Amino acid sequence: MQDFTFQNSTKLVFGKEAENTVGKETVKYGRKVLLHYGGGSIKKSGLYDRVVESLRKEEVEVFELGGVKPNPRVDLVREGISICKENEIELILAVGGGSVIDSAKAIAAGAKYDGDVWDFFTGKAEINDCLPIGTVLTIPAAGSETSGATVITNEDGWYKRATGHDLMRPKFSHLNPVLTYTLPEYQTACGITDMIAHILERYFTNEKNVELTDRLCEATLKTIINNAHTVLKEPTNYAARAEIMLAGTIAHNDSLSTGRIGDWASHDIEHEISGIYDIAHGAGLAIVFPAWMKYVYKHDVNRFAQFAHRVWGVEIDLNNLEKTALAGIQKMEEFFTSIGMPITLNEADITEEHIDEMAQKGTERGPLGNFVKLNEEDVRQILQLAR
C-alpha cells in the first residue's frame, strides 16, 4: 500500500426531494449565485423551478448560464468566468450531469485566475484558488459531484483535456434518484459504463497489498452490475436508481483509490475519440476498455483472474489463469452489449480514418497509463483492437 493523503469534504444530501434544500446550503457561501445548466430538460421537468424557488426562499440573487453541451466547451467556460468576474458571484450552482458540473468547476477556477482558463488544462498554470461550487446531480455517471476533476473540450484543435484540484470538489451535492427516472435508456447505460470505468481505472494497479480497496472496488462494481438491468427495465424503480446513483459517487470520490495508483490510460484514449467524434463518454469507454484489457492482461494475469472471479463470478481455473482472465473480459463485453453499449469502433460508426491522429495526439504529452505505460504505437494497436 502506498502512502496517501485523502480528504473529501463534499456534503452529500441524498434522497427524495434533495433538490429542495439546495437554497439552504447555498446561502452559507453567499447570496450571489451563478446557476449553470445544460439544455431545456431541467425546465421541462420542473427541476429548474424547484431549484430557483429554493434559492429565492433564501433571498439568493440568481445569475444564469445555460447551454452546456456534452463534452463541455471552453468557450462557454470563458463566458461563465466573465459573468462571475463582472457580478462578483460567490458560488456556482451546477444543475445537471457531469458536463455541467465539469463546466462549473472550470468556471470556478477561472474566476479566480487572471490568465486564460485553458492554461489549467495544458499545464501552463496551477489552480491556487476557486469559487465554491454546489451541485444538483441529474445524471449518475461522471462522479464529478464529489470529485476535484474536470474535463473540458477546446474546439480550437478539438483537444479534450482534464485537470484537477481538491479546491474544485463541490462543497455540497444534492442527489435525488427520482430525478434520474426520466433519463433515456442509452444515457442511463452510458452512465453505468462510466462509473464502472472509474472503478476499473483504479482497480488495475501495480501496487501490491491493497486488499481492502480491491474488495471495496469489487463490491461497488457488483452492485452496479446487479442493478443495471433493473434500472433499464424499470426506470422508476427507486431502490435500483438509488443504488446506481450512490455507486456512481463512491466510484469516483477517491476513497476506492487510497493507497494505490490507478491506470487512466483508457480514459485518456477515450478522450481522443470523443474529442473528435462527439460520442458519449460512456460509450467510448465501453469500446476502449475491452481492447485495453486484451492488450495488457498478460502484464498481471492474476489480477485479471481475480477480477473475472470476484466481479463476474467466473470459476478460477488454476491450471489456466489466462483462460479465467479472458473469460472475465468476455463477460464484461457481454454485459456492455446487454445494456446497449457499443464495444467496437465499428458499432459506433467510427472508421479507422483518425486512428493514427488519435494515437499521436493522445501521447504527445508522454506515454499513457500507469499499469502499463503505453506509447503512440501501443495506443494505435489498442484502437485497432477496438475496431
Add this chain to the structure above:
Amino acid sequence: MQDFTFQNSTKLVFGKEAENTVGKETVKYGRKVLLHYGGGSIKKSGLYDRVVESLRKEEVEVFELGGVKPNPRVDLVREGISICKENEIELILAVGGGSVIDSAKAIAAGAKYDGDVWDFFTGKAEINDCLPIGTVLTIPAAGSETSGATVITNEDGWYKRATGHDLMRPKFSHLNPVLTYTLPEYQTACGITDMIAHILERYFTNEKNVELTDRLCEATLKTIINNAHTVLKEPTNYAARAEIMLAGTIAHNDSLSTGRIGDWASHDIEHEISGIYDIAHGAGLAIVFPAWMKYVYKHDVNRFAQFAHRVWGVEIDLNNLEKTALAGIQKMEEFFTSIGMPITLNEADITEEHIDEMAQKGTERGPLGNFVKLNEEDVRQILQLAR
C-alpha cells in the same frame, strides 16, 4: 434506502512517518495546542519526541495533558477544559488510541461550553461549538480518528455514555501503521474486534435495498478477518498492519452506514459491562455480539444467512437458512476465540452478580437497539446467554 446526509471532512494522512507532518497541519488552526495523551508508551517509543519536534518546527506553543486511561474519565476531561479556557488553546492534538481521541473530543466540546461537559452525555445540553481536533493514531480500533463520536466514563455512578456531533470530527488524522508494530497481541485483537463490531452494528439493519452498503460492509469485514492472524503472528508486517489500520477507519467513518439505520444495542450493552468491570471494549464486544446474535437472528434469518455466506464463506442451505445463519455466528465465535478474545462473561471472570444492575442501567433511558428493540428483560436474557 433511507434519505441521508453524509459529510466526513477529516483529512487522512496515511503512511510511514505520517506523524512527522503533524506540525504542518496543526499550524493551520493556531499556535497554541493542547497535546493530549495516555501513559508513558509514546515517550518510550520516541513518538512523543517526534510529534513535539514537528510542532516546534512550526513554532507551536505546546501545553500538555497526559494520563488518559482506557475508558477515559470525565474528571480528566474537566481538567483539560480548564487548561483550554485558561490558556486560549486553539487546537487539541490527541496522540494515542480511541480513549485519548475520545477524551480530546470531550475537552474540545467542553472548552466551548459554559456548563459542565457531562451535560452533553446526559442529553441536558447540545454541542454547538467545538475546538478543532487533530490526531496521531496509535491503536487501530475505535475509529474515533474520523468519527464525530466520543464515549466517556463518569466514576460518579460508573456511567459510560456516548455523544456525537459532526463538529467533533477531527480536522486531520495521521495514521502510520509502523506505530502499531509494538501493540501487544491482546490489544491488537481487541482493536480488530472493535472495528468488526462497528461494521456489524451498521450491517444489521431493517432497511431494505441497501446492496451497495451491504457489500462495502462485507468487503471491509473480509479484509479485517483475512489480515487478523497475520498481524498477530507477524506484528511488523507492514502490509497487514496497514490493511487493518485503514479498515478500522473505514469501519467507523460513516460511509458504510449511508442510507441505513444501524443497531448499536451491543455497544450499549458492552458499555454497561466495561462501565463496571474495566474490561477492554473490544473484549466486551466479543462477548456481547454472539449472544445478541443468537437472541435476535430469527428477526431476519435471511440477513444472517447472507452474513454467514458472504463474510464467513458458509454455503447457503436453502432448505435450512436458520442452519446457515447459526453456522455464521459459530464461525464468528471461532474467529474471536482464535485471536484470543473471550466470548463468554465467564472467560472474562465476570459473574452474574451485576447482570440485573447492568440490564436496568442500560435501559433506564429507554429500549436499546434498532434492528430489534430490547427492553430490560431482553438485555438481561442476552447477558445470561453470554455467560
